[in-house]
Amino acid sequence: MSAMKEEKLMTEELIDVEFHDRVMLLRLNRPEALNALCKKLIQQLNAALDQAENDARIGAIVITGSEKAFAAGADITEMCHLTFTDVSDKDFIHTWERLSQCQKPVIAAVSGYALGGGCELAMMCDIIYAAESAKFGQPEITIGTMPGAGGTQRLTQLVGKTKAMEICLTGRLVSSKEAEQIGLVSRVFPEADLLKETMVTAAKIANFSGPVVRMIKEAIRHTTESELVGGIRFERRLFQSTFALEDRQEGMTAFVEKRPAVFKHR
Ligand code: CAA
Secondary structure, three states: OOHHHHHHHHHOOOEEEEEEOOEEEEEEOOHHHOOOEOHHHHHHHHHHHHHHHHOOOOOEEEEEOOOOEEEOOEOHHHHOOOOHHHHHHOOOOHHHHHHHHOOOOEEEEEOOEEEOHHHHHHHHOOEEEEEOOOEEEOHHHHHOOOOOOOHHHHHHHHHOHHHHHHHHHHOOOEEHHHHHHOOOOOEEEOHHHHHHHHHHHHHHHHOOOHHHHHHHHHHHHHHHHHHHHHHHHHHHHHHHHHHHOHHHHHHHHHHHOOOOOOOOOO
């Protein structure tokens, strides 16, 4: 990455924050990279979530992207040159879990691609609304790595073992229609209605008693997360281990160089 582009990333707002009465709307705004989740974007997302948690006037949070992409995954360009030691020592991407710890309700409004880390980010939210255009998937296998932010765990919990296996092991894309059928998304709307409908639901929830909303969320998380905690950590460590593989280096380099990957199975 050139020095100038890097400087832009350091100073740029990669998330637009809007307030609509009791709803905080967070719009991922990195269109040139289809909202790929770089370190800076996650830092800004986490800062916005901290702000929402600490502000009693906020009762619900909506996360959305653009029409083309909710988010196309972790930033492959940023990860490409990392070594196993780099990712293992720093417990790479552990900070992403901040979203799953949020006490206030979070709704994802997904248009276009929600792939890899983008699908994982959506699954950390409490409700997923999708546009007809939405495409979900865990394509990490195609770049020589694996989901690292809950993809193998939350997807399995939501859609069951054989569907999760098929989605993660083939890297294929899942349409919004199929995503609704298998229980990955809550509801599907025409593109033009997605954000409006999401904001209506968010406002409705935000105007119920805050403590009651929090207790309901805590109770549902109790059943889903008691099974998840160990699995999320196990998956993240395995994901980090893929950085020791030549195939992971080849897969990510091939994506950056816009050519097919040639795996050597080592
Ligand atoms: N990281 C970095 N840059 C990305 C990106 C990503 N995940 N996804 C897209 N981009 C960039 C592209 O490099 C391209 O940049 P340039 O214009 O500078 O070349 C720009 O966004 C537009 O992308 P495409 O030209 O590829 O757009 P397309 O419409 O032809 O294809 C796509 C769209 C199918 C989503 C394709 O971009 C794609 O396959 N992206 C990668 C998806 C992926 O593998 N995600 C998993 C990442 S690993 C991960 O997320 C690990 C984890 O669990 C945390």
